[in-house]
Amino acid sequence: MVTVRVLGPVHIEYETTDVGRDLPPLEMRLVAALSLTTDDARGKRSGETLRFGGLTDPELAKAVWNNARLNRNVQRAINHINSTTSIKIEKEDRRRYLTWPVTEVDYNTFTALQTKANESVDLHTKFETMDRALDLVRGTPLDGLGTNLPELLQRKRDEISAEICDTTVQWLEAAILLNEKWTVLDKACQLHRWFPSNELICRYLMYLLYRAGRRSRALECRDITVRAVNDLPSCMKELSDIIQNHGDIVRATESLNLRIPSSRSEEHTSELQSPC
Numbered sequence: 001m002v003t004v005r006v007l008g009p010v011h012i013e014y015e016t017t018d019v020g021r022d023l024p025p026l027e028m029r030l031v032a033a034l035s036l037t038t039d040d041a042r043g044k045r046s047g048e049t050l051r052f053g054g055l056t057d058p059e060l061a062k063a064v065w066n067n068a069r070l071n072r073n074v075q076r077a078i079n080h081i082n083s084t085t086s087i088k089i090e091k092e093d094r095r096r097y098l099t100w101p102v103t104e105v106d107y108n109t110f111t112a113l114q115t116k117a118n119e120s121v122d123l124h125t126k127f128e129t130m131d132r133a134l135d136l137v138r139g140t141p142l143d144g145l146g147t148n149l150p151e152l153l154q155r156k157r158d159e160i161s162a163e164i165c166d167t168t169v170q171w172l173e174a175a176i177l178l179n180e181k182w183t184v185l186d187k188a189c190q191l192h193r194w195f196p197s198n199e200l201i202c203r204y205l206m207y208l209l210y211r212a213g214r215r216s217r218a219l220e221c222r223d224i225t226v227r228a229v230n231d232l233p234s235c236m237k238e239l240s241d242i243i244q245n246h247g248d249i250v251r252a253t254e255s256l257n258l259r260i261p262s263s264r265s266e267e268h269t270s271e272l273q274s275p276c
Helices: 025-035 057-065 071-084 106-119 123-134 151-177 181-194 199-211 215-229 234-244 249-256 262-273
Strands: 002-005 011-014 049-056 090-092 095-101
Touching (some): 002 025, 002 106, 025 057, 025 071, 025 095, 025 151, 057 071, 057 151, 106 151, 123 151, 123 181, 151 181, 181 215, 199 215, 199 234, 199 249, 234 249
Antiparallel strands (some): 049 095
């Protein structure tokens, strides 16, 4: 069994100790490229097992070396991976495949939890499911694969980062509505460090920190995002002014303009207006 983790520094975990378990970055790129190519119609599911990949050697050469003509590099890299680890990359009709359980790629587990959260109508369930999904994130996706990532891996990194940020924003909104500030602050601060340019993550984190009595830390988060985007985003200006001027929590809450579920409106309104 092999587990591939891409929601942070790329890491491959083996069921047994492999001689070549620490693959070089280019070979890690190749494994990551195959692991993240699952939407193609050529991929086949069998129960909970998914055949990843479906890329030709020129496509893999483009994904790893940014040069589709380096076919021989692909073959050499695959020979090394197959001979020194328990990973087995197979070839069928000129295309390369990996066959693993779906859950052995952390990104697949993340997206499954994300889908479950989106389908839930209960706010507590949505929050708890997104919380589990975000527990899988360990940093910037596809980190540690070297500089100047080829286009395919850059695109995958950007797509995964956007999904993580979207889930984080929804999770923070639910945390505010459920008065879960103490349970999310540490994780939210870490996610903000990994994705400092996301304005909504910063805004909600600033609010939660302010409610928790950590005004200076809230302003520090603001400054981190301002440096990342070279401006004070418009969605953050009103809340920033309130915090800067020691404004009250009610006004800070109103500035978020979050819609509270009608079935629990009175309870949550009372909670949101509480200073701590």
